[in-house]
Each structure stands twice: as C-alpha cells, then as structure tokens.
Amino acid sequence: MIRPNGQVVVDNSLLRSVASCDFRGWMRHGQGYTTREEAIAAYAGQAWHEVMADYLRAEPDERLVQKFELLYHGYSNEFIPDDPKGRWFRLRWENVDAILKEWLVQHPVRGLPFAVNKNLVEVGFQVPLSDECVCGHPEKRHRHGWCQWKAKCKCQAFVHAFVFYGRLDALVTAEHDRGLYVLDHKTTGRLTQWKIEEYRHDSQMSGYVWAARQTTGSNVIGIYISAVELSSLPNSERKCLTHGAPYSECGSLHMKSQLLVYNRTQDQLDEWHATALELARRYRKLCTDSPTLDHVPQVRTQGTFHGACIFCDFKDYCAAGRPQDSTMGTLLLHEPWVPFVAEEK
Numbered sequence: 001m002i003r004p005n006g007q008v009v010v011d012n013s014l015l016r017s018v019a020s021c022d023f024r025g026w027m028r029h030g031q032g033y034t035t036r037e038e039a040i041a042a043y044a045g046q047a048w049h050e051v052m053a054d055y056l057r058a059e060p061d062e063r064l065v066q067k068f069e070l071l072y073h074g075y076s077n078e079f080i081p082d083d084p085k086g087r088w089f090r091l092r093w094e095n096v097d098a099i100l101k102e103w104l105v106q107h108p109v110r111g112l113p114f115a116v117n118k119n120l121v122e123v124g125f126q127v128p129l130s131d132e133c134v135c136g137h138p139e140k141r142h143r144h145g146w147c148q149w150k151a152k153c154k155c156q157a158f159v160h161a162f163v164f165y166g167r168l169d170a171l172v173t174a175e176h177d178r179g180l181y182v183l184d185h186k187t188t189g190r191l192t193q194w195k196i197e198e199y200r201h202d203s204q205m206s207g208y209v210w211a212a213r214q215t216t217g218s219n220v221i222g223i224y225i226s227a228v229e230l231s232s233l234p235n236s237e238r239k240c241l242t243h244g245a246p247y248s249e250c251g252s253l254h255m256k257s258q259l260l261v262y263n264r265t266q267d268q269l270d271e272w273h274a275t276a277l278e279l280a281r282r283y284r285k286l287c288t289d290s291p292t293l294d295h296v297p298q299v300r301t302q303g304t305f306h307g308a309c310i311f312c313d314f315k316d317y318c319a320a321g322r323p324q325d326s327t328m329g330t331l332l333l334h335e336p337w338v339p340f341v342a343e344e345k
C-alpha cells in the first residue's frame with residue numbers, strides 16, 4: 001500500500017508476492033484484486049488466528065469453540081459449497097470445528113514448552129526499513145522537519161519511505177533457554193515434510209524476528225511455529241487400521257499438527273532486511289510506473305518461469321489472457337489488501 005504522503009507500507013505477504021512475480025504483487029497489493037477462493041482461505045486463517053489469540057490468553061476451550069462458530073459458521077455456509085469434491089470443502093466449518101476441538105485436546109496451554117505473557121499476545125508492529133524519507137533523502141539531511149538536500153528539495157516533513165507492518169501472534173519465553181521467541185500459528189492444506197522445510201527457510205520468520213528485535217530492543221532468538229493441517233478429516237464407514245474403528249468415529253484423531261522451533265542468525269536477519277528493502281522499492285516502482293489497470297500489458301509475469309503460478313490466485317486470470325473487460329469480474333474480486341491480515345500458507 002502506498003499512503004497519500006508517499007509512504008510505502010509492506011508486510012510479508014506483499015514482499016512475498018512481489019518476489020515471486022511482478023504481476024502477482026501489483027495485482028494483489030497495488031490494484032487490490034484477489035479471487036473468491038483465496039478470500040476463503042484468508043478468512044479461515046484469520047478466524048483461526050483470532051481463536052488462537054484467546055487460547056494464548058488461556059480462555060476456556062468451550063469459549064474458543066463458541067468464538068470460532070460465531071466467527072466462521074455463517075461465513076462457511078454462505079461461501080463454501082457443501083460439495084465434497086469442491087476445492088475448499090476442507091474449510092467448511094464442520095470440518096475445521098472438528099479439527100479445532102481435537103487440536104485443543106492435544107495442546108493444553110499448560111503443556112506448552114514456553115511461557116506466554118498475556119500482554120504480549122497479538123503484538124502489532126510497524127518498523128521503518130531504512131532512514132530514507134519519502135523525498136528520497138536520508139533523515140539526517142532533515143532539520144526541523146525540512147529537508148536540506150543541496151537546498152533544492154521541497155520536502156517539508158520527514159516521513160519514513162518504507163515501513164514494515166505486521167502482527168506477531170505472541171512473544172513467548174522458551175523453557176529450554178529462557179530466551180524470547182516469536183510464536184506464529186500457521187494453517188495449511190497439507191502439513192508435509194516439504195512444507196516444514198519451507199517454513200524453516202521462510203522470509204516471514206526472519207522478518208518477524210527482525211521486527212521483534214527492533215521493537216523490543218531484546219535479543220529475540222527465533223520463532224516457534226504452531227502449524228495445523230486444515231485438510232478434510234476422514235469420515236467414511238471404512239475401518240481404520242490404526243484405531244480399529246470406522247473413520248466416522250476416529251476421524252478427528254487424524255488431525256495433524258506440529259510445533260516447530262527455528263533460530264535465526266544475525267547474518268540471516270541482515271540479509272532479510274536488505275532483500276525486504278529492495279522488494280519494497282520494486283513494489284513502489286511497479287505501482288508508480290503502472291498506476292491503473294490500463295497498464296496490465298506492461299507488468300511482467302516472472303511467475304511462469306519458476307513454477308509460482310501453481311499456487312497463485314491469478315492463475316485462471318493469467319491463463320485467460322489477463323482480460324480487462326467484463327470477464328474480469330467473473331474471475332476476480334476487488335477487495336483491496338490491508339496489512340495485518342493472516343494468510344493460509
């Protein structure tokens with residue numbers, strides 16, 4: 001997002017889409033388009049995060065289940081077709097509710113390997129990525145707000161050009177080393193070894209640790225990821241060999257979740273910072289060079305060169321030749337991006 005004063009606000013999802021494909025970053029985070037399907041995944045992830053915040057505040061399980069129902073049941077009925085073959089059937093409230101209940105049984109707050117400070121749950125942050133002003137000149141060139149750059153700059157008030165926005169699910173203290181860690185809840189369609197490896201290297205983890213160090217001034221060591229798979233639980237009448245009962249009875253026991261912990265070195269954080277700043281600049285250039293939808297033909301599509309299209313919201317739109325006529329409305333939803341919204345990954 002670019003504010004009217006020229007300040008560029010980025011979060012991890014923006015940086016990630018700009019890194020994968022100019023068109024993806026520009027379309028989602030510049031022009032504000034998404035698809036109904038992606039909006040469903042985002043909404044489910046958001047509802048899960050809100051319930052998890054109350055879980056960390058040690059609210060009783062019944063209240064958490066109730067809250068999830070209030071947040072999500074109606075939405076699920078309205079937008080997710082009751083069709084077992086549908087792509088998002090796994091995100092129907094009935095399925096996610098069963099997963100949540102089993103997850104709560106398996107993860108009592110008192111069994112966590114870290115201590116949660118209730119004041120450090122859902123910690124929003126906005127950290128400047130550099131000391132550059134929107135006028136392009138460094139902060140130290142400004143005096144009493146005015147920019148003194150060669151007496152030519154017309155800037156009258158220093159404003160950070162690039163700000164990194166986000167919200168940490170929590171800052172927790174690990175039992176094993178008494179160190180501060182960021183906690184992040186993640187929902188995913190498949191919690192495979194491949195996905196776990198993706199989390200290990202994920203820029204989001206580095207960005208959150210970097211931001212947590214900047215905002216707290218403490219040596220935040222790493223990150224806990226509490227990952228849960230939101231896939232369809234088995235519920236047929238076939239007998240499950242593991243539990244010796246029909247799947248309709250043991251289905252929720254097949255819920256998959258994992259608590260992962262990763263550290264970040266200073267070197268990784270410095271590199272994250274340099275890359276994030278470069279991507280934020282790239283985003284600003286994309287938006288200023290191509291301000292309106294008329295510029296679709298001049299925005300490049302690197303995603304097709306490295307497999308990013310498979311997981312991209314815009315794959316049907318791109319495959320249709322990026323139309324700007326009435327067909328556009330059948331493929332896309334105009335729902336401008338706002339920072340802070342959780343995403344399913």
Ligand code: SF4
Pocket residue numbers: 020021022023024301302303304308309310312313314315316318
């Ligand atoms: S479908 Fe591929 S080319 Fe189109 S925006 Fe997504 S990543 Fe880019």
Ligand SMILES: [Zn+2]
Pocket residue numbers: 133134135136137142147155156157158159
């Ligand atoms: Zn300035």
Ligand SMILES: [Zn+2]
Pocket residue numbers: 133135136137147148149153154155
């Ligand atoms: Zn200036």
Ligand SMILES: [Zn+2]
Pocket residue numbers: 240241242243244247250251253254
């Ligand atoms: Zn079973």
